[in-house]
Amino acid sequence: MSKAIVLTSGGLDSATVLAIAHADGKSCFSLSVDYGQRHRSELVAAERVSRQYGDVLHRMVALDLSLFSGSALTDSSVAVPTAPTEGVPVTYVPARNTIFLSLALGWAEVVGAQEIYIGANAVDYSGYPDCRPEFITAFDALSGLATKAGIEGDPIRVQAPIINMTKAEIICLGTELGVDYGLTVSCYQADTDGAACGKCDSCRLRHEGFVMAGLDDPTHYVSA
């Protein structure tokens, strides 16, 4: 049984990717990073989502990113925007997916995993540079050179199966695969119980996805 690291954030996209890897018959190692994010309840969601499968090992890596001030996701003095903004938004965390993929690469080498699955998406997304296909391709190339597995001729490959899908397509596929989106938290400023604000970019993209998919939105909103 082929092993895969799956980067899980507790959100909708990574829950779908975990379901895809699991349905593909991979032995899944779910990895979440506690980087001091504002939306702590997503880490609880990541564990909940991983645990619903009896055979997925979930681990959390603690990384102190307080050095990275200025992002609305790590710096409590920066407000989360509740309306669309121009360019790369302040919720951008510098080099986040590079850091997450690096950690996944290390763990992959330790457990002997051949693949890393990431829920990056470049369609209904916030415009982060490290969610684009060319970034994933460049990290995949790096992976072949970065590790012992790579120089021994068996590089760890990066899979981004939902990168070109719309949010509605992601939701439809996940629903087919049995994902319970009520367990997931996407909101950038979810409260401690995981209730969503319904106003931030992430909430907006998520809700529109359920509407376009013609499915009920199971999100628990603060105002509901």
Added chain:
Amino acid sequence: MSKAIVLTSGGLDSATVLAIAHADGKSCFSLSVDYGQRHRSELVAAERVSRQYGDVLHRMVALDLSLFSGSALTDSSVAVPTAPTEGVPVTYVPARNTIFLSLALGWAEVVGAQEIYIGANAVDYSGYPDCRPEFITAFDALSGLATKAGIEGDPIRVQAPIINMTKAEIICLGTELGVDYGLTVSCYQADTDGAACGKCDSCRLRHEGFVMAGLDDPTHYVSA
């Protein structure tokens, strides 16, 4: 004044690279990673080396890599070899330079640094895959795609100025630049005061470097 992140481990190579960046007129931001390494005194050395310059900002990022069992540098149940071994040695920490460069990339973006300096070396080294020129080139390519700075046309570049130098050449250059190697700790199992074992791969390479350079070895050894 152009800003640069310099990855400093407390060892000989990164102390030389910090001196090179400083001599190049860069405003240096020195970054060390506390990843639970066995040789904790290298972190003290990294701070000492950085502080000798009055104008270098030194920061430490804490990252819990206890997940990465099996390396002699992070797992106290694995002994540090005291004789040369075949292939990639057990002191290899999976994806370490990928993780370090990712963290440097994030900090570079936060402070507006244009460059990252790393003391990777592929001549007198332990055979780690992530010390080779092709790895550095691949990370540099990734950097152009991974960040906001990159997509805005001003990518953060990776500099590895000693990658093709012998240990003796590194020592000669650093000595010219005024590096006090007595402040540095290279040993994989240095004691809490930074005294070196004199037996591990890192000690062996370092000592041979001073001999080849025709310079006194200022290392403080346990047995001395």
